[in-house]
Amino acid sequence: DQQVKQNSPSLSVQEGRISILNCDYTNSMFDYFLWYKKYPAEGPTFLISISSIKDKNEDGRFTVFLNKSAKHLSLHIVPSQPGDSAVYFCAASDRSSGAGSYQLTFGKGTKLSVIP
């Protein structure tokens, strides 16, 4: 059973416009969410995160929104740049789960293409 879902395998956006990547989760115990970016031939790198006590976290061009009632989070990139073209993974963790509290459950990823 997939606990973290990224239902859009790919997304194309024009340079300068907003990119919105979506993520849904089913486990109500998840209390921390992260976004990772992955370029080809490199490992994933941490981008931005949000705790369940917040509904928004912003870092420069990147903003993550969390809607706990809908079990939904989204990553907004404004303005989008060609260098943002990468695969984006959503991840979640349940920090109350003892030995499992450091585990990350990943979505399948969304490939973002920013067109110049």
Added chain:
Amino acid sequence: EAQVTQNPRYLITVTGKKLTVTCSQNMNHEYMSWYRQDPGLGLRQIYYSMNVEVTDKGDVPEGYKVSRKEKRNFPLILESPSPNQTSLYFCASSPLAGGRRQIRSNEQFFGPGTRLTVL
């Protein structure tokens, strides 16, 4: 430079020939983990380790072994590789420290990946 390193980066082997993929981190992290990435399946955890001599299974542990004899190293061992283990493998590490769980970031730092092909 703080980093997670993996070796080799690319490997082509044949069915049944034992192999080891090494992973090393220089950040003194307690937590280390192995993932595999497959098309359409995202990142799936193979094994993880909370500290030296403490390892546990992830979601897809079949056909793999790990060991954690030193804090910095976490090798992934395929005793008898099969073609369905052809994949892209990532090692990751994370500190366990960070105060109350409510403020812990749970960020994991990933290595560059090892692309394994089993013929």
